[in-house]
Amino acid sequence: MTAGTTDLWTLAVIVGLAVVTVVARSFFFISSKPWSLPHWAQRGLQYAPIAALSAVVLPEVVMVQGQLVGTWADARLFAAAAGALAYFWRRDVLLTILVGMAVYLPLHLGWGW
Amino acid sequence: MREMWPQAPGIAAWGLMTGVAMVKSGMSVFESLAMTLLVFAGSSQLAAIPLLVAGAPMWVILATGFCVNLRFVVFSLHLRPYLIHLPRWERMAHGYLTADLSYVLFTRRYPKPAADAEGRRAQEAYLAGNCFVNWGSWMVPSIVGVALANFIPTRWGLGFAGILCLVGILCSLASTRLRIVSAAVAGAVAVATWALPLKLNIVVAIAAAVLLCLGLEKLRPATQEARP
Numbered sequence: 001m002t003a004g005t006t007d008l009w010t011l012a013v014i015v016g017l018a019v020v021t022v023v024a025r026s027f028f029f030i031s032s033k034p035w036s037l038p039h040w041a042q043r044g045l046q047y048a049p050i051a052a053l054s055a056v057v058l059p060e061v062v063m064v065q066g067q068l069v070g071t072w073a074d075a076r077l078f079a080a081a082a083g084a085l086a087y088f089w090r091r092d093v094l095l096t097i098l099v100g101m102a103v104y105l106p107l108h109l110g111w112g113w
Numbered sequence: 114m115r116e117m118w119p120q121a122p123g124i125a126a127w128g129l130m131t132g133v134a135m136v137k138s139g140m141s142v143f144e145s146l147a148m149t150l151l152v153f154a155g156s157s158q159l160a161a162i163p164l165l166v167a168g169a170p171m172w173v174i175l176a177t178g179f180c181v182n183l184r185f186v187v188f189s190l191h192l193r194p195y196l197i198h199l200p201r202w203e204r205m206a207h208g209y210l211t212a213d214l215s216y217v218l219f220t221r222r223y224p225k226p227a228a229d230a231e232g233r234r235a236q237e238a239y240l241a242g243n244c245f246v247n248w249g250s251w252m253v254p255s256i257v258g259v260a261l262a263n264f265i266p267t268r269w270g271l272g273f274a275g276i277l278c279l280v281g282i283l284c285s286l287a288s289t290r291l292r293i294v295s296a297a298v299a300g301a302v303a304v305a306t307w308a309l310p311l312k313l314n315i316v317v318a319i320a321a322a323v324l325l326c327l328g329l330e331k332l333r334p335a336t337q338e339a340r341p
Contacts, residue, residue: 011147
């Protein structure tokens with residue numbers, strides 16, 4: 001995908017994601033027949049969302065171009081850690097963003113980490 | 114609707130960040146607007162952005178989006194008795210528009226589905242008004258974010274705000290020990306298998322984490338139920 005241009009494939013993915021939203025949010029009342037998920041799937045519901053988020057987030061924080069960061073001098077590591085701590089302190093996602101960016105921007109722009 | 118207003122600033126800030134993150138990741142303004150207006154699910158949008166940029170195949174992105182959105186499947190099971198009397202398209206429309214906070218407030222206000230027509234109408238009205246405020250407080254800032262992003266230099270790395278947002282949601286889901294195990298396993302596997310083509314490392318990571326946690330559950334059947 002090139003920066004700033006619209007391409008059909010991306011739009012198709014966006015429409016697909018919209019369909020996913022509708023299906024997920026009305027999953028159990030699409031059909032009026034009573035039915036339920038198999039047991040293993042219900043158990044899996046416990047763990048899949050956090051796994052999906054973690055699988056997307058962690059590489060974004062600890063890797064550059066497919067390599068683990070070889071140095072501690074990376075603003076993202078400290079910002080993500082500070083954001084997580086902020087969350088557990090006040091249970092507020094907004095605070096996570098604010099604290100994380102407050103750590104990230106000075107390090108990233110000031111020291112070029 | 115009155116109960117929803119206090120929640121609006123939080124949703125607005127999140128929407129703003131998502132708008133900025135989309136444009137900063139290299140999506141065009143049109144694509145970002147389309148995503149905002151159609152997908153209407155912050156966490157799946159934010160999770161999809163890095164995958165879109167990396168050119169992952171469509172099914173991987175959609176599967177990831179669905180996994181991130183699985184909490185809504187649980188919500189829908191809960192909302193079913195409230196909505197099942199409506200025609201299908203209306204049910205689907207309600208479902209599509211009911212995001213996290215609308216669901217939490219609605220079920221707090223109405224612990225039981227209504228038994229008569231009048232009660233049902235009142236509940237429907239509450240849900241619709243609630244969703245309307247939520248929708249507005251998400252859409253407008255998202256669009257503002259998309260617009261503002263063009264005036265912010267890319268060098269600032271503001272796209273990272275989207276990742277931080279996901280970090281926050283991740284922490285909010287870490288409610289049981291096994292879930293923390295799931296997150297740790299998925300993160301480690303995703304990093305370890307990063308070299309897999311087509312972003313398959315995400316899929317492998319989710320599968321490994323879920324299977325391992327289901328296995329651990331079998332070993333310790335005395336785990337308590339936790340619902341998000």
